[in-house]
Amino acid sequence: MLNLVLFGPPGAGKGTQSAKLIEKYDLHHISTGDMFRAHIKDQTELGKQVSQIIADGNLVPDSITIAMIEEEISNNPAVKGFIFDGFPRTVAQAEALDKFMESKNMPISGVIALDVNEQELTQRIAKRQEISGRADDAADKLKRRIEEYFGKTVHVLPYYEAKGNLTKVNGIGDIQAIFGELSSIIDRY
Template sequence: MRLIILGPPGAGKGTQAARIAERLGIPAISTGDIFRANIKEQTELGRRVQDILASGGYVPDEVTNEIVEDRLSWDDATNGFLLDGYPRTSGQVDALDAMLARHDHALDAVIELEVDEEAVVERLLKRAETEGRADDTEDVIRERQAIYRKETAPLSEHYELVGLLVKVDGMGGVDEVTDRVIAALPHH
């Protein structure tokens, strides 16, 4: 099964991605994790990404697309994957479609975790307190939510138009949400 997961910061997307992938026996692929791992290992890619991020820039689509295409070519992704953090732009959506088409594959579904923004802000503020994340002020958290909405709305609309979007209630216990997602997926 080939999936994408969307959800605002604080929706528990990383946790859900890992659990859903494990249940389906496919790798959860997070572009953020790949970038961080490469930076840590000081690979050529890691150094490129680090320089871009250090100057406050965004990693350009072509770099991100290249990384994803490479990761999707690994053996563990032959029968499916769950992408987290990609695609983020309409350019990346097109690139992903092209990558999959080259291998005669297509996406099965795009999961969107729907959450109550106030509850998420509340949760993130609590987390900032307990984990001592002083930079996670309410303004910063709300700004991240707004950026997410602006960036993701066109993706949701696109995937809804092509009939792939599966909206799932992301509120409640972790197990509950995982069960809801699995139940909502198309069965092959």
């Protein structure tokens, strides 16, 4: 089973590359952002609980996020693997994910971090906001999300680096070339 964590700040291209990787490797996509947006749209209890948190640009508490991820994994026992997009965002989430996946005998195969500088991120998300109108892409919320990533989330990388399963990839450039580099890394798993 192939289980990947695709890591990077908001606007790094995780969603774009995830779509390509899902198609090539037949993986089940787990995006906490997409899951939260779906819950909010459907006005579920979880959606009501996290709506304001996300709208303010803050991270949803680990306990809620981890429970949602575990449920999604358990609901998809027959897949060839998972690609985690935007999760984990804290060391506690990374530890919980590793523990849960190992308990299911499905350890994380590898972690790939897309490196993109802040200037490029700001340009990409401004363009995405024009197209999609996503509330979490508004300038004030974007700034908070990028600060959250570089202030907190980036600290998950040393956790995976210490485990020996982190690879960094330049996330700036031709989308297909980046995909080719990601594929060559994944093929080694």
